[in-house]
Amino acid sequence: MTTNESTDVRSRHAEDFDDFVHGRGRALLRFAYVLSGDAYLAEDIVQEVLARMHRNWDRITAMHHAEAYVRTAIVRQFLSWRRRRASREAILADVPEPTGLDEPQHRVLARAHMWQLLAGLPRAQRAVLVLRFYCDLPDDEIATLLGCGESTVRSQASRALARMRTVLSEKGVDGNG
Secondary structure: OOHHHHHHHHHHHHHHHHHHHHHHHHHHHHHHHHHHOOHHHHHHHHHHHHHHHHHOHHHHHHOOOHHHHHHHHHHHHHHOOOOHHHHOOOOOOOOOOOOOOOOHHHHHHHHHHHHHHHHOOOHHHHHHHHHHHHOOOOHHHHHHHHOOOHHHHHHHHHHHHHHHHHHHHHOOOOOOO
16 A cells, blocks of 8 residues: 555545534434533543544444444443443432423423432443433343343343332322322
């Protein structure tokens, strides 16, 4: 391969990666935000994953499922995040119980309450719920993403939902709505 051909390959590699980041970057960031509940942590996770992916982008795109591969890396990075201080969410005040979801402020309060419930879950359980309910993935795909069995996915989801129901009942909130 000549120097010009090598430069052309690197240039196409950079363009493909840039196109992917520009086209799917916001969706990946939203996905990481739903997992982490923290915009800054989501940015850090996505940035770290994309920096690692850039080096091997040709091999990743050859798999024909680049976005699925990147999402898997984001989930794994979230689950193994080492900066515990930055990744721990602090609940500073209790959110008042919403009376109904007719008005926008009640929807905001309900969303904040859901974030509190998710923040109280272990990372693996939270990842399972996000993949199941936010990404609408079936158990077999979640198991593949997390590198575990389908029964583990189901038990993690069951435990997470049970924990959320327990917290709701302790607060005297009906968890059916």
